[in-house]
Amino acid sequence: MENDIKEIKYYIEKKDYNNLEEILGVFMISTKKLQNKNFDILCYSIQCGCSDKLIKQIYEWCNIEDVNYYYLINNKLISPLLNSFIYKNYNIIEFLIEKGANINKKYNNMTLLKYLISNEYLNEDAISILVKNQYIFSRNDFNLLFQKDFKLLIFTFDKITEFNKNIENNYNNYYDNNNNNKLREKKKIVKKNKKKSEKTIIEKGINEKEKKNEIDNIFKHEISISFMWYITYFRKREYNKILTLFKYETSKERSRGLKFFNYHFNYLDKNYENDIKLQFLYEIIYEHVEIPKFQNENKKEFIDEIYLKNQFNRILIRKHELYSKYISNNDYSSIKKFKKNNKFFIKYMQKPPK
Incomplete structure (x- = not known):
């Protein structure tokens, strides 16, 4: 048996179609010898970079009936589907799914996407395959993507x-x-x-x-956006990312437009809340950040730039009045605290847009 497996491994490594056909197609080696923890012919052929044609032929020669399995060997997960992602053989992924591999299978209580992220195998091609083949993205999957790479x-x-x-x-x-x-x-x-x-x-x-x-x-993917993602980016003042996320927002609250974010502001540090909101409006108005059309509650009209500017100016005026009051009273302690908590306002007043 060991000699047979060594011979098969050698022919797979050499991509020797004819000898593989002879040893697998003629001598009829049992599936148990070809699919086990010590040697799995599908996993090995994918690992060795065999052509799609040869891998499919090996599947036929060996009369393989089940491709929906995995092994856990020395804390390492191995399966035909996982190997196809690891070695970027995306055509074989399609083939394996067609033959019964479950793209939503859990691997040691771990989703496929979590496995790919944890082992640095996730890329745009892999994402495209997952979406195309109806992988069910969980909230945790989206959180992992959020933590890993915003662009992805x-x-x-x-x-x-x-x-x-x-x-x-x-x-x-x-x-x-x-x-x-x-x-x-x-x-x-x-x-x-x-x-x-x-x-x-x-x-x-x-x-x-x-x-x-x-x-x-009919099957459709669901997008889930955590409100904590918005909080994270508000704290970092990464407004482009906030508005990019908002384009994909699926909650009914989306129709409230900018009022949608008022709830998020409540979770920010009260000392910085208005300054963050002021900068957020500034980014939209003066930096011409792309922003979806916001429907104003149940009305059909849409919030325009004038509405945004009015909001911006109201906050600006209140801050200016408060700051002027501290200065006129020579309240240096309050001035220092105000500057610390209103960095954007101070920067804006030093160099307002033309």
Whole structure:
């Protein structure tokens, strides 16, 4: 047995198609010898960088029935699917999923995404594969992405948004085409039997309620944004990231526009809260940060730049009055404290925008 495995390993390393075909296809070595902790032929062929064609052929030669498994050896996880991600063989990932590998399988109580992040294997290609193959992102997965790489998190949100849109568009096209075909068939029957009018048939067309229910039941990814992410970036004053996240916000509170963030301000240090809000508005107004259209509560009109400037000016005036009061009273202790807590305001007053 050991000699057989050594020989197989050698041929895999050499990518020797003919000899592998002979030893695997002719001699019919048992699956137990080829799939175990000591040697797994699928994992090894992926690790050795065999071509997609050869890996698929090995699968056929060995009559492999199960690809949805993993081994834990010396605290190291090994599986055909994991190896495909590790060695960036994305075509084989698709093949393994087709053959029954579960992309949502837990590995020693760890999600696939957590494994990829923990071992530095996650990249944009891997994210694309996960989204395409209906990996279910958990809140913890999104938190791990947030902690790991903001750009990768946003890339994930983009891919999810694109996937969901394509799914819905494809379904709508299929539903509409299917419905049109049914209408055409019914029209033929009407023309032949002359019992029903076209008007009656058209009225029995698409049932929008049924269509909506079916759309709701098809698989779509869900985006989950933690409110603590906003708090983190407010504290760091990274407003571009806050507004980028807000584009993907799915909560109903989103429609409140800038009022959505008032709740977050409550969790900031009270000494800095207004200064952070002042700078946030400044970034939107004067730095021309891209910002989604904010719907003003239940009204149809949208908040424009004038509204934002009014908010900004109100805070600015209050701060200016307070600061002037301290100066006129020669209250040096309060001036020092004010400067410490209102760094943006002081900077703004020294060099306001033109």
